[in-house]
Amino acid sequence: MNHPAGETSLTVQKALRVIREFSIDGPVLAVSDIARRLDLPRSTASRLVAALCADGYLHRTPAGKYTLGLRFLDYASVAVGSNALRGFARAEMLDLRQTLGLSTHLSVFDQRHGTIVHIDRLRAGALERFPLNPSERVPVHATSSGKAHLAFCGDEAIERFTAQTLERFTAATSVSQRRLKAELEAVRQNGYALGCDEFITGVSSVAAPIFDIDSKVVAAVSVTGLSYQLNERFRRRAIERLGGTANRINAQLRAAAFKL
Amino acid sequence: MSLTKPSGRGALATVHNALALLDAFSFERPEWGVRELARAYALPQATTSRLVSALCTEGFLAQTPAKRYRLNLLLREIGVSAARGSDLYDLALPHAVRVRTECGLATTLSVLDGLDAVILERLGECEGEQRRSPRKRWPAYATCGGKAMLAFASDTVIDEVLRRPKSACTPYTLTQRAALANALDDIRRDGYAGEIEESQIGWSGLGVPILTASGRCAGALGVEVPQPAWNPATAAKTLVLLRDAARTIGAELP
Numbered sequence: 001m002n003h004p005a006g007e008t009s010l011t012v013q014k015a016l017r018v019i020r021e022f023s024i025d026g027p028v029l030a031v032s033d034i035a036r037r038l039d040l041p042r043s044t045a046s047r048l049v050a051a052l053c054a055d056g057y058l059h060r061t062p063a064g065k066y067t068l069g070l071r072f073l074d075y076a077s078v079a080v081g082s083n084a085l086r087g088f089a090r091a092e093m094l095d096l097r098q099t100l101g102l103s104t105h106l107s108v109f110d111q112r113h114g115t116i117v118h119i120d121r122l123r124a125g126a127l128e129r130f131p132l133n134p135s136e137r138v139p140v141h142a143t144s145s146g147k148a149h150l151a152f153c154g155d156e157a158i159e160r161f162t163a164q165t166l167e168r169f170t171a172a173t174s175v176s177q178r179r180l181k182a183e184l185e186a187v188r189q190n191g192y193a194l195g196c197d198e199f200i201t202g203v204s205s206v207a208a209p210i211f212d213i214d215s216k217v218v219a220a221v222s223v224t225g226l227s228y229q230l231n232e233r234f235r236r237r238a239i240e241r242l243g244g245t246a247n248r249i250n251a252q253l254r255a256a257a258f259k260l
Numbered sequence: 261m262s263l264t265k266p267s268g269r270g271a272l273a274t275v276h277n278a279l280a281l282l283d284a285f286s287f288e289r290p291e292w293g294v295r296e297l298a299r300a301y302a303l304p305q306a307t308t309s310r311l312v313s314a315l316c317t318e319g320f321l322a323q324t325p326a327k328r329y330r331l332n333l334l335l336r337e338i339g340v341s342a343a344r345g346s347d348l349y350d351l352a353l354p355h356a357v358r359v360r361t362e363c364g365l366a367t368t369l370s371v372l373d374g375l376d377a378v379i380l381e382r383l384g385e386c387e388g389e390q391r392r393s394p395r396k397r398w399p400a401y402a403t404c405g406g407k408a409m410l411a412f413a414s415d416t417v418i419d420e421v422l423r424r425p426k427s428a429c430t431p432y433t434l435t436q437r438a439a440l441a442n443a444l445d446d447i448r449r450d451g452y453a454g455e456i457e458e459s460q461i462g463w464s465g466l467g468v469p470i471l472t473a474s475g476r477c478a479g480a481l482g483v484e485v486p487q488p489a490w491n492p493a494t495a496a497k498t499l500v501l502l503r504d505a506a507r508t509i510g511a512e513l514p
Contacts, residue, residue, distance in 0.1 A: 016318035055276055072341075073380070131353075
């Protein structure tokens with residue numbers, strides 16, 4: 001390697017960005033797409049793509065476009081499967097689903113993209129028939145998991161988040177800064193967050209935050225069901241059970257001195 | 261852990277080395293320090309450190325409080341993008357969801373990647389007496405989905421698998437050439453593959469090939485059963501579900 005370190009690092013960075021250009025909504029790209037989006041000369045893009053293809057990181061389709069190689073599925077399963085939080089929460093989540101018969105999720109806040117990512121899902125009941133959301137991403141302001149995270153992220157983060165345009169998903173979505181802030185205040189008071197028809201009409205959820213030993217919010221655990229099913233009486237029961245689940249996961253994280 | 265020969269030269273060789281570091285992270289060993297990686301890959305520490313920091317900046321690795329490294333959750337998403345790149349994924353997913361809700365078993369959609377069966381999606385969790393391994397990649401001869409695809413693969417692929425030495429996932433894995441060849445004949449005759457504790461003890465399964473209109477095998481649908489043997493009536497019912505779904509998917513593929 002007799003290239004200057006700076007130049008080689010740049011090439012690595014470009015190659016990694018080529019990989020990142022492939023997304024859940026755009027999983028098939030042509031060299032020209034990549035060159036345009038990354039603002040690279042076509043010859044550079046073409047050289048990077050050829051190198052990534054030779055190593056199996058990209059795959060050439062019969063139509064001459066490219067997809068990510070399936071080896072990324074291996075990395076994905078290790079990234080998720082070895083996630084420490086998931087290990088801590090799994091048994092509790094199974095218990096919770098068993099008791100309530102509701103779909104149960106464990107999610108983290110992806111600050112970089114400003115969305116919530118489910119890192120574990122246990123589907124149950126009527127929701128099992130719902131189409132799967134392959135990205136496992138949901139909006140912060142329209143879900144209980146999102147609000148359970150955001151409420152404990154500190155004033156600065158809340159200010160920054162609520163200042164942006166809040167997308168409307170249903171008639172019930174909180175798109176006003178003031179209303180969302182009031183909801184977050186309620187989440188801090190109650191220790192749990194509610195989501196009622198705000199992302200998908202007819203679907204409601206309850207979420208509780210999970211904290212590490214520094215009292216930093218690291219995840220949220222939630223239960224989701226059909227709105228009519230989550231009536232007031234059942235919701236109270238769900239909140240109570242969920243609170244117990246979150247407490248036990250928190251106690252385990254404390255016992256293990258877990259820090260994110 | 262070692263580096264294979266890079267296909268490019270100069271800066272492109274560095275790309276090869278940077279991405280090769282991802283292979284170090286496994287279920288058995290999900291966390292690495294820079295010094296350990298440098299030693300394992302026989303790379304200078306300064307180089308390793310630079311590569312690791314590029315992987316961190318672009319979100320492929322995440323640093324732990326102890327300044328060690330893990331695969332970042334961004335890779336989960338990159339994995340989904342890879343699965344979705346297959347033209348099979350979007351087409352097959354709703355059918356897999358239906359199989360899952362009707363039979364209640366963990367349902368998988370797989371494709372052949374070289375000589376491996378790779379699970380693009382698994383619906384439902386796998387909580388048996390023993391938890392199902394979260395692995396997505398298996399030797400094709402070891403799983404029901406893999407065997408179903410292998411039986412309908414090209415002669416080149418079949419010959420290659422039969423010829424190569426086969427490692428055992430369990431004592432029941434079909435590692436003997438003749439036994440596997442016979443099993444593949446049966447699968448071609450019956451149109452489905454069964455598996456009894458061949459990839460993991462405590463687990464069995466059923467797989468059917470997804471055959472396109474032109475007779476190409478595009479993938480497999482399967483179910484994973486958390487017991488060594490199951491009720492033949494349930495198995496027969498599940499097989500009907502799987503076959504119907506695979507036929508519907510296959511008819512829509514070129």
